[in-house]
Amino acid sequence: MVELKEILKMEVIDKAGQEVGKVKEIExxxxxxxxxxxxxxxxxxxxxxxxxxxxxxxxxxxxxxxLLNIVIDLDH
Structure with missing residues (x-):
């Protein structure tokens, strides 16, 4: 199991396999x-x-x- 503090600054990858950024905050x-x-x-x-x-x-x-189950469009 991953702890919340470990998720901060983790790389985020969308459904298309594109690296879209890093985790900034968790609610x-x-x-x-x-x-x-x-x-x-x-x-x-x-x-x-x-x-x-x-x-x-x-x-x-x-x-x-x-890993997200959506695509994030960085070209907007």
């Missing part, structure tokens, strides 16, 4: 004992500070990285 639902949302610092460009928040239902798996 945890203490009542349910599960992650509610994860905020990602997107890898759009060096000086970008754009973030994207994804819900727990959009996360496929968390192991050595966070």
């Amino acid at each position: 945890f639902d203490e009542t349910r004992g599960q992650i509610k949302n994860v905020t990602i610092d997107l890898d759009e460009c060096l000086f970008s500070n754009e973030k994207r928040t994804v819900g727990y239902d959009q996360i496929r798996n968390i192991t050595d990285n966070v």
